[in-house]
Amino acid sequence: KKVYLNGEILDSHDAKISVFDRGFLFGDGIYEVMVQLENGIFYKKAHLDRLQDNLDKISILFDVRDIDDALIGLLSASGLSQKSSLIYMQVTRGIAPRKHAYPKGAAASVMMYALPYELPPINPKRMKAIIESDFRWHRCDIKSISLLGNIMTNEAAMESGNDEAALVRNGILTEGSHTNIFFVRDGTVITHPADEHILNGITRKIVLQLCGELGIPVMERPLREEEIPDMDEAFFTGTTTQIASISQLGDHSFGHGDEVGRTTKKLQGAFALLREKDTAE
Numbered sequence: 001k002k003v004y005l006n007g008e009i010l011d012s013h014d015a016k017i018s019v020f021d022r023g024f025l026f027g028d029g030i031y032e033v034m035v036q037l038e039n040g041i042f043y044k045k046a047h048l049d050r051l052q053d054n055l056d057k058i059s060i061l062f063d064v065r066d067i068d069d070a071l072i073g074l075l076s077a078s079g080l081s082q083k084s085s086l087i088y089m090q091v092t093r094g095i096a097p098r099k100h101a102y103p104k105g106a107a108a109s110v111m112m113y114a115l116p117y118e119l120p121p122i123n124p125k126r127m128k129a130i131i132e133s134d135f136r137w138h139r140c141d142i143k144s145i146s147l148l149g150n151i152m153t154n155e156a157a158m159e160s161g162n163d164e165a166a167l168v169r170n171g172i173l174t175e176g177s178h179t180n181i182f183f184v185r186d187g188t189v190i191t192h193p194a195d196e197h198i199l200n201g202i203t204r205k206i207v208l209q210l211c212g213e214l215g216i217p218v219m220e221r222p223l224r225e226e227e228i229p230d231m232d233e234a235f236f237t238g239t240t241t242q243i244a245s246i247s248q249l250g251d252h253s254f255g256h257g258d259e260v261g262r263t264t265k266k267l268q269g270a271f272a273l274l275r276e277k278d279t280a281e
């Protein structure tokens, strides 16, 4: 297994980071997850743009254009050029004496790896989700490597035999522990607005774009937990989740058995076609 670390491609066991790295000490960094399909990295530009945007938000000085060549080198060294793979990258504020305030002049630490990964066909399996309190911070728009709130709520889902946790803040459904959440009512797609309480998922953006192309009306509005029973369909989105129908959300069931709702199915079909296209840029 190969790892790209600060300009070098190393065997994973030789890839070492200082204990004084602010990623390790403070969780002071940003990450991205992308998948490479046969035609290239799926929505690569959107992912790298979001990474840059996030780094800018927390003033980590790094230009993502500098990792383009490194990414090609990593994939090649990993034997994954043009092969289905999962790419993880993270940029932290770098190594500095442990003080809260941003250090002056620390060089960002950049780490990436790629693993063989076959993105499954659009998930035919429907997901069961618990509802958990969204006790995360108020800047969920930042794809921070500090993911305690996300992993704790996801663990609660796993522990109780569910597939995901849907998060509720002040009575409003925000997103999943590692996904965005959508609802459908009377043919209209409803999802939380892209503000500081959710991560603006690339898959979320793709779904909204597909709704436009398919003439499906969209409302980006907060949805209250009490409204769940009024909804006809629900689904989660994410880079590896893609578009996954929800069968059970808390006490409420959507549809029966394996039956995926009409609008969800339509979007899944359109998404599957997108995967076949060249979306590398």
Ligand code: PLP
Pocket (backbone or CB within 6 Å): 033, 150, 175, 176, 177, 178, 179, 180, 198, 199, 200, 201, 202, 203, 204, 237, 238, 239, 240
């Ligand atoms: N929301 C959260 C909290 C996430 O961690 C993720 C993905 O990791 C998403 C939403 C979905 O984002 P994307 O579609 O870009 O994978």
